[in-house]
Amino acid sequence: MPYQxxxxxxxYALMPEIAVSITGIVIMMYDAFAPKGSRRxxxxxxxxxxxxxxxxxxxxxxxxxxxxxxxMLLTDKLRLFFDAIFILxxxxxxxxxxxxxxxxxxxxxxxxxxxxFATVGMLLMGGAGDLAMLFLGLETLSITTYxxxxxxxxxxxxxxxxxxxxxxxSFSTGFLLYGIALTYGATKSTNFLKIQQAxxxxxxxxxxxxxxxxxxxxxxxxxxxATAPFHVWTPDVYEGAPxxxxxxxAAGPKAAAFAIFARVFVQVFSPDVPNAANLAATWTDAxxxxxxxxxxxxxxxxxxxxNIKRMLAYSSIAHAGYALVGVLARDWQSVAFYMLTYAxxxxxxxxxxxxxxxxxxxxxELDDYAGIGFHSMGLSVVLMIFMLSLGxxxxxxxxxxxxxxxKQGWQAGFxxxxxxxxxxxxxxxxxxxxxxxxxxFKERETPYVPPKVTAPFYAALAISVIAVFYLGMxxxxxxxxxxxxxxxxxxxxxAAALPAGGVR
Amino acid sequence: MVPLSWYLALSAVLFTMGAVGILxxxxxxxxxxCLEMMLNAANLALVAFSSxxxxxxxQLLVFLVMVVAAAEAGVGLAIVISVFRNRExxxxxxxxLMKL
Numbered sequence: 175m176p177y178q179x180x181x182x183x184x185x186y187a188l189m190p191e192i193a194v195s196i197t198g199i200v201i202m203m204y205d206a207f208a209p210k211g212s213r214r215x216x217x218x219x220x221x222x223x224x225x226x227x228x229x230x231x232x233x234x235x236x237x238x239x240x241x242x243x244x245x246m247l248l249t250d251k252l253r254l255f256f257d258a259i260f261i262l263x264x265x266x267x268x269x270x271x272x273x274x275x276x277x278x279x280x281x282x283x284x285x286x287x288x289x290x291f292a293t294v295g296m297l298l299m300g301g302a303g304d305l306a307m308l309f310l311g312l313e314t315l316s317i318t319t320y321x322x323x324x325x326x327x328x329x330x331x332x333x334x335x336x337x338x339x340x341x342x343x344s345f346s347t348g349f350l351l352y353g354i355a356l357t358y359g360a361t362k363s364t365n366f367l368k369i370q371q372a373x374x375x376x377x378x379x380x381x382x383x384x385x386x387x388x389x390x391x392x393x394x395x396x397x398x399x400a401t402a403p404f405h406v407w408t409p410d411v412y413e414g415a416p417x418x419x420x421x422x423x424a425a426g427p428k429a430a431a432f433a434i435f436a437r438v439f440v441q442v443f444s445p446d447v448p449n450a451a452n453l454a455a456t457w458t459d460a461x462x463x464x465x466x467x468x469x470x471x472x473x474x475x476x477x478x479x480x481n482i483k484r485m486l487a488y489s490s491i492a493h494a495g496y497a498l499v500g501v502l503a504r505d506w507q508s509v510a511f512y513m514l515t516y517a518x519x520x521x522x523x524x525x526x527x528x529x530x531x532x533x534x535x536x537x538x539e540l541d542d543y544a545g546i547g548f549h550s551m552g553l554s555v556v557l558m559i560f561m562l563s564l565g566x567x568x569x570x571x572x573x574x575x576x577x578x579x580x581k582q583g584w585q586a587g588f589x590x591x592x593x594x595x596x597x598x599x600x601x602x603x604x605x606x607x608x609x610x611x612x613x614x615f616k617e618r619e620t621p622y623v624p625p626k627v628t629a630p631f632y633a634a635l636a637i638s639v640i641a642v643f644y645l646g647m648x649x650x651x652x653x654x655x656x657x658x659x660x661x662x663x664x665x666x667x668x669a670a671a672l673p674a675g676g677v678r
Numbered sequence: 679m680v681p682l683s684w685y686l687a688l689s690a691v692l693f694t695m696g697a698v699g700i701l702x703x704x705x706x707x708x709x710x711x712c713l714e715m716m717l718n719a720a721n722l723a724l725v726a727f728s729s730x731x732x733x734x735x736x737q738l739l740v741f742l743v744m745v746v747a748a749a750e751a752g753v754g755l756a757i758v759i760s761v762f763r764n765r766e767x768x769x770x771x772x773x774x775l776m777k778l
Contacts, residue, residue, distance in 0.1 A: 305739075306742055309742065317746075317750055328764065333757070333761040333764055337758070344754070352693055352719065354720070354739070355721075358739070
């Protein structure tokens with residue numbers, strides 16, 4: 175009888191998820207037994223758990239682990255890099271939420287528990303090697319986020335945001351699931367590797383089933399990443415949800431949905447697979463159209479917004495459009511890098527909006543920002559950094575992200591899409607600069623009391639600012655980790671393939 | 679034996695009814711029912727394929743979907759209750775504080 179390790183090797187692949195799940199449960203227990211009125215403790219436990227998850231991701235980085243649990247969980251660079259993004263997003267979200275929860279006397283234990291389980295959902299999405307796991311991760315994430323969006327129960331805007339998010343989110347889940355069912359019907363399997371093999375060996379039961387199934391999966395995912403024309407829920411949900419939740423929603427779930435985009439469309443239904451050329455051509459056309467629409471719709475409507483949260487919501491639609499260029503170029507590395515840069519600058523911007531919005535998110539109109547530039551110099555300058563980064567000014571992360579993704583798109587031959595993208599990012603500077611103009615050059619009519627900035631906010635801002643400049647000025651280390659710099663175009667095929675082996 | 683195509687046709691009809699229902703129904707509870715209908719349409723397709731292929735993969739996925747649908751309905755009803763407490767109406771059109 176062979177020696178049995180204390181834990182089957184497969185469990186090591188699941189370490190980040192286990193760490194975060196246990197943290198969520200521990201926070202629930204802590205919340206039940208902790209003295210009333212102590213709110214910070216839950217946040218510190220959450221941070222500790224996320225650090226543990228981060229360490230396990232770092233440990234897995236250099237290991238080569240075969241697909242675990244009958245191919246349900248894939249461990250490769252795609253999963254681990256996205257996992258790192260999710261953990262970073264969750265960590266900054268925890269820091270961002272600590273003070274507002276205190277100020278508004280909202281239950282902190284439940285909030286951080288939900289945040290942890292949302293993170294588990296994202297981690298499972300990153301590692302999904304099977305349509306079943308993809309669905310489970312996505313729903314774990316979505317259901318917890320529905321609750322978080324309506325976290326301020328007495329607030330009408332918050333209720334409305336949760337209701338809209340729930341209905342449209344579940345609607346898109348229905349499409350995704352039906353797409354999964356049809357794909358299963360066409361390929362006789364839900365496992366990505368087996369789906370690929372079925373396509374490659376021409377064992378599709380009925381070709382249209384696969385095409386319709388993939389189209390419905392695409393629609394479901396486009397809802398989740400908020401791309402035009404599936405974006406209508408985004409502004410209302412982002413505006414109504416508590417700002418700290420909006421910050422999380424804009425960075426985390428979007429990155430997670432792009433992880434799946436990369437996995438499913440770049441890797442599984444890739445044109446490198448024999449017999450998949452038709453299918454790939456179809457989705458490439460659809461994605462190109464969606465990318466262009468998202469950029470234009472997002473940027474044009476963002477210009478007219480007077481509420482900063484709505485403006486950032488439309489900006490997130492535009493950014494989803496830019497990131498889709500990386501999917502078009504079939505280069506998941508550039509999508510991952512873009513999502514990292516987008517996550518840090520967006521979280522930073524939302525942290526500032528949280529600080530300035532005060533209790534109950536009352537001050538989120540652009541007029542509330544009038545003339546505060548010289549009263550709250552520090553906050554205004556930091557917001558300026560994030561806005562310039564979102565607009566793609568050199569030396570910031572936003573610039574590097576756009577550069578990498580547009581370069582890959584250009585090399586892959588999507589010249590029109592890239593040109594539209596560059597023009598759009600020029601247009602976007604108009605509305606990113608407007609809050610700055612309002613802050614520094616507009617007279618204020620009402621008296622202004624500078625907000626109280628506490629340690630967790632400083633930590634969240636410090637992480638975001640450092641990450642924005644680090645990724646903007648020294649991106650090489652991160653790009654090397656993604657094997658982007660040394661891999662030439664023709665050597666990229668193996669990196670884009672699914673990790674094989676171990677599937678029964 | 680009932681051929682596979684009948685099951686698929688029924689599931690497509692159910693799915694369409696659910697999707698259209700969400701778009702045209704004004705009562706939140708009716709919308710929730712339509713959401714369930716969409717998920718169950720997918721379940722029906724999965725079970726039909728699964729028994730047609732003589733496999734268990736699809737049926738296992740159905741169990742997952744049922745668990746998820748239950749959790750989703752729980753959260754959905756909770757959201758509906760909190761909306762109703764503040765607003766005293768179940769009409770989705772009344773939720774229009776924020777305009778597009």
